[in-house]
Amino acid sequence: MPNGSLSLAASLYLLSYDPETGRPTGAHTALLVRAAALTELVQRGTLTDTDGSPCPVADALTGDQALDGLLELIGESRPRSWQIWVGHQPRLTEQAVRDQMVAAGYVRAKGRRVLGLFPAKEYTLERPEPVAAMREAAVRALHGGQPVAEVSERDAALVSLAAAGELRTVVTATDAKVRKDRILELGARCGGMGPVLEKVIAQVRTALAAAVVTTMLATTTAATTT
DSSP, X not given: OOGGGOOHHHHHHHHTBOTTTOSBOOOOHHHHHHHHHHHHHHHHTSEEEETTEEEEOTTOXXXXXXXXXXHHHHHHSOOOOHHHXXXXXXXXXXXXXXXHHHHTTSEEEEEEEETTTEEEEEEEESOHHHHHHHHHHHHHHHHSSSOGGGSOHHHHHHHHHHHHTTOTTTSOHHHXXXXXXXXXXXXXXXXXXXXXXXXXXHHHHHHHHHHHHHHHHHHHHHHHTO
């Protein structure tokens, strides 16, 4: 699977690893991957908006198992808003993407035992060079002198989602403040196929940011009560 054929969800999943250590960074990966999958399905025209909820286009398939799995899940479920779908069982999409990356040789799965008893798996980056190159390309899109109008919708979506999901391997905390205007412009660029879908992608980004904050607050509360 060459880099150019990676889905937006797969790219953000890989960017959640540190190329130098090969280990996950602790980013909000499941939420990022789900938001990326929704965004790509919208950009591909396989998922449309119906009264504020995502609706799969009849018989539409992408050929990507993880993306098509999400299409099927949405199609078989009761209507939910875009915001809810960002956080509704996001690990299903993350696991599907992770399995793809293991099969493609980007990530390696290693068995271990928790407390010496319970079997589990840990995942490490097997191919850090292409992931480092992906990160450099994303950082260029954020910091480079290229006009936003010339940035591809996919790259614009990647940076915009990375910022909303606080993926610090791509958008640092300083970047989020100093490059705020550029991030907003990239956010508008990644939905550049009409006002309705632009609004939908903006909703997905907003929902991702809200879900990240909620997760962080829950983690902080749990830490202070134990």
